[in-house]
Amino acid sequence: MSNLTTRELIVETADQLFYQQGFEHTSFSHIAGAISISRGNFYHHFKTKDEILDAVIRLRLAKTQKMLDQWEAEGKHPRERIQSFIQILVMNKKDIKRYGCPVGTLCSELAKLNHGSLVDANALLTLFRTWLRKQFVLLGREADADQLAMHVLAFSQGVATLANAFKDEKFIKNEVNQMLDWLKRCEENMSSSESASAPELTGER
Amino acid sequence: MSNLTTRELIVETADQLFYQQGFEHTSFSHIAGAISISRGNFYHHFKTKDEILDAVIRLRLAKTQKMLDQWEAEGKHPRERIQSFIQILVMNKKDIKRYGCPVGTLCSELAKLNHGSLVDANALLTLFRTWLRKQFVLLGREADADQLAMHVLAFSQGVATLANAFKDEKFIKNEVNQMLDWLKRCEENMSSSESASAPELTGER
């Protein structure tokens, strides 16, 4: 953390504070104070609060993309990759319990603020969505890949919201296990009654 | 709306604005302006912003309780009652698309603000949770009733979050249909592989 540009330090700190306290509730002074920098210096790097938000979103996009790329580079089975995504919830359960999902809560807040950057924040969700869709296609679920991707995404959002509200880590593990079972069945009997409104199909590839 | 006390008018308006704009982003002036009342008058009814929040939460609790009571009084099958809950998403899809879930987004915001009223807002979620649990017990799923209740709750939260972020109403209908199918299966083969980590059991009642 010490070999960072001041600008990078600002963005990293803003990233954390936006996550922990929300975008609106985090002020210039908060960020400046957290890294012992004057507000004047601050303004030299970012003219408006929205500029910081943009930078934070771009940082998150880059980090997320890198993570997804790594998962693909490891040469694992698509099912294992989706499992990796689901396991994020368990890995970050402590933060999720305290602050919820970084992506979901940001999107919710920006939606309420009617903030223009909501579309940018959405790109984060879309990144996951597209990536998950690709994995489901590789699993032979071309026809309903996007639906399944959205289902997994919705699952993670719902679990994060409740774990945060109820301050319950065990619930995360519980739901994750159910989801992993669902994923297994998803692959086993692809033309079964699972994922109900999905069109019939027998694993093409 | 016209036969309401000023106090009730304030709470109703605050309820809407908190939902649409968020708690923090909604000021005294917003609420006062929305009903053409002076801030001074306002202060006569509520001394602090937190008092309004409490009143809003109490209002929501009352409304929710009333709705749940009605569903139970209609003498329907427990499955139909759970269906009613799931259908809320479709009924309110327009608002959910614009503002997300009223309960979930409030809890998320209060969690970020580290606000003491989070526990009160949680009572709303707990109301649904307890009610759903009861319905699942009536369905003969005593052993994992709470788990199923939380699952339904998480589902609705996830769908609301994504519908809000992606501004997508169709997604709501889609997921709701899947959920209704899941519920059907939930009842049909209670000891099957569905709801995976649930302990084995054969419909006691």
Added chain:
DNA sequence: TCAAAAATAGGACGAGCATCCTAATATGTC
């Protein structure tokens, strides 16, 4: 080495905020 540029500090600004206060008006009660 020395001027140009980048970085930092810290104060000033107008606006909006929650809160508080006092004065005017309405309402109900004896």
Added chain:
DNA sequence: GACATATTAGGATGCTCGTCCTATTTTTGA
């Protein structure tokens, strides 16, 4: 009809916010 009480109005206060500005220091490059 008069008086206590409830309600309304609107201004005052002190604070924090995002933003902006001007000095000072540090770094850079020829």
